[in-house]
Amino acid sequence: MLKIPDHQVAGHQARDGKLGPLIDDSGRFYKPLQNDERGSREVAFYTCFSFNTEIPDRICRYFPLFHGTQPLEASDGSGLHAHLILEDLISTHVHPSVMDIKIGSRTWYPQASEDYIQNCLRKDKEATSLQLGFRISGLQAYESAESGFWKPDKKLVSSFDVEDVWSSLKRFVSSNPVSDVEPDSSLASVVYGGSDGILAQLLNLKAWFEDQTIFHFNSCSVLVMYEKKTAKEGISQAKVKLIDFAHVVDGQGVIDHNFLGGLCSLIKFISEILTQGTV
Incomplete structure (x- = not known):
C-alpha cells in the first residue's frame, strides 16, 4: 500500500490534494515525473547513470538505487501518472x-x-x-x-x-x-x-x-x-x-x-x- 512520506523535508509533497511522491513498506520511493522535458531528462539520467561503467562503485553509493518507472494512481487524484521507482533513502530510520x-x-x-x-x-x-x-x-x-x-x-x-x-x-x-x-x-x-x-x-x-x-x-x-x-x-x-x-x-x-x-x-x-x- 502506498502512503505519503513522513520525513520529506523539501520539494513537492503529496498533501492537500497535490501531486507528490509516495512510499511503500518495501523500501521504495515513487516520485511522479514532470510532464515536460524535465521528466524525460530525469529518466534519461537515471538510465544512463545506472549502466555507465565509467562511474566507480565508490561514487554509485551516493546515488539512490533506480528501479525503473511505473504508471501509478497520482496522489492528487488525477488518475494514472508515470513515476520513477527509487530507493527510499530513509526507510530504515526511526527518527x-x-x-x-x-x-x-x-x-x-x-x-x-x-x-x-x-x-x-x-x-x-x-x-x-x-x-x-x-x-x-x-x-x-x-x-x-x-x-x-x-x-x-x-x-x-x-x-x-x-x-x-x-x-x-x-x-x-x-x-x-x-x-x-x-x-x-x-x-x-x-x-x-x-x-x-x-x-x-x-x-x-x-x-x-x-x-x-x-x-x-x-x-x-x-x-x-x-x-x-x-x-x-x-x-x-x-x-x-x-x-x-x-x-x-x-x-x-x-x-x-x-x-x-x-x-x-x-x-x-x-x-x-x-x-x-x-x-
Whole structure:
C-alpha cells in the first residue's frame, strides 16, 4: 500500500490534494515525473547513470538505487501518472534527522527559457545560493520523544541568510535542536567527523567532481541524514546522497564548476564546525 512520506523535508509533497511522491513498506520511493522535458531528462539520467561503467562503485553509493518507472494512481487524484521507482533513502530510520541542501550558485540549466532563468535567478538571490554556492531547502532534526523534531517551515527556510545557514548546520547536530538556546553541536564529531562521517563522504564526492566531465548537475541537492539514537552512542551511520536530477545535462567534457564550487563551500562550513568543536 502506498502512503505519503513522513520525513520529506523539501520539494513537492503529496498533501492537500497535490501531486507528490509516495512510499511503500518495501523500501521504495515513487516520485511522479514532470510532464515536460524535465521528466524525460530525469529518466534519461537515471538510465544512463545506472549502466555507465565509467562511474566507480565508490561514487554509485551516493546515488539512490533506480528501479525503473511505473504508471501509478497520482496522489492528487488525477488518475494514472508515470513515476520513477527509487530507493527510499530513509526507510530504515526511526527518527531520521534529514537536511536537503541545493548545490550551486546557479540553479538553472543552459537550455532553459528566459522566464525560467529569471525565476531561478530571483530565488538564488533571495536565498544564499549566489553568496555561498548552496542553500538549505529543508531540514528536520530529532530531539526526543517529548520534544519531537525541529522542522522550520518552508517559508522560513527560504529566507535563511548566511548566519541562519551557519546556525542550522550546527543545530542539525545538536542535542537541543528544538530549544531556542544556542545549539551545542554535541553530535558534530560523530555525524560530521570520522572516517565515514558527512565530511569524509563529501570529500569523496569532491574528488570525483574534480575529474568527472560526464554530467553537469544543475539544481541537484545533497541529502544528509542520520539517526540520533545511534549518534549519541558514538555510532554515526550518517549518509550522504545526491538527489533531484531533472536538470542534469551532458557535461561535454567540461568539469562541473558550478556544482563543485558549491560543494567546496559546504565542505568549508562543515569543516569549520568540526574545528570549533562544541560551543
